[in-house]
Amino acid sequence: GAVVSQHPSRVICKSGTSVKIECRSLDFQATTMFWYRQFPKQSLMLMATSNEGSKATYEQGVEKDKFLINHASLTLSTLTVTSAHPEDSSFYICSARGERAATEQYFGPGTRLTVT
Amino acid sequence: RKEVEQDPGPFNVPEGATVAFNCTYSNSASQSFFWYRQDCRKEPKLLMSVYSSGNEDGRFTAQLNRASQYISLLIRDSKLSDSATYLCVVRSLYNQGGKLIFGQGTELSVKP
Numbered sequence: 011g012a013v014v015s016q017h018p019s020r021v022i023c024k025s026g027t028s029v030k031i032e033c034r035s036l037d038f039q040a041t042t043m044f045w046y047r048q049f050p051k052q053s054l055m056l057m058a059t060s061n062e063g064s065k066a067t068y069e070q071g072v073e074k075d076k077f078l079i080n081h082a083s084l085t086l087s088t089l090t091v092t093s094a095h096p097e098d099s100s101f102y103i104c105s106a107r108g109e110r111a112a113t114e115q116y117f118g119p120g121t122r123l124t125v126t
Numbered sequence: 127r128k129e130v131e132q133d134p135g136p137f138n139v140p141e142g143a144t145v146a147f148n149c150t151y152s153n154s155a156s157q158s159f160f161w162y163r164q165d166c167r168k169e170p171k172l173l174m175s176v177y178s179s180g181n182e183d184g185r186f187t188a189q190l191n192r193a194s195q196y197i198s199l200l201i202r203d204s205k206l207s208d209s210a211t212y213l214c215v216v217r218s219l220y221n222q223g224g225k226l227i228f229g230q231g232t233e234l235s236v237k238p
Binding site for chain 1: 171229
């Protein structure tokens with residue numbers, strides 16, 4: 011199957027700083043990328059959907075100015091958590107999909123963010 | 127009401143047991159249905175798609191009832207390696223842009 015990578019896999023940062031997470035599709039063109047967040051013992055919650063070259067569409071309750079998403083190319087999307095706080099500590103997972111909405115989504119391995 | 131709801135779990139079963147997971151979804155426009163498996167601290171991985179006619183993949187059988195908006199997963203002869211969280215997932219292509227909606231997951235622990 012297709013491969014999606016995420017970097018970093020784990021990051022610890024201080025409260026108030028910003029953290030950037032990269033999501034790359036390694037062997038296909040990802041027209042659409044999705045960013046999820048998962049708190050312990052909870053399911054994946056979609057944060058936003060990004061299409062290459064367009065502004066991201068955020069889910070209700072997700073602050074777009076806090077979680078900046080850039081999808082500048084067909085193989086790379088970034089999520090920047092700005093002014094991070096301890097409550098932003100979570101498992102962030104991206105997924106990527108090709109051109110048609112019915113195609114399979116491929117998940118990255120996730121990034122574990124801890125804000126101290 | 128959550129869009130996708132699953133049995134709360136956890137399920138603790140002995141090796142060789144048969145275990146069934148249930149899931150209901152609220153959006154009648156949902157068109158595609160899946161079961162994903164997630165191991166601790168890992169990303170979810172597609173276990174199988176679910177079709178109206180029911181489908182089987184080895185020890186795993188998935189069923190879909192569109193009328194009652196109900197999905198199930200049956201695992202027969204469970205193995206230690208089946209221990210994981212099982213996520214029920216639905217997708218609507220029309221009014222939600224094809225995004226996946228995840229249930230909260232049901233944890234399975236298979237014991238020797």
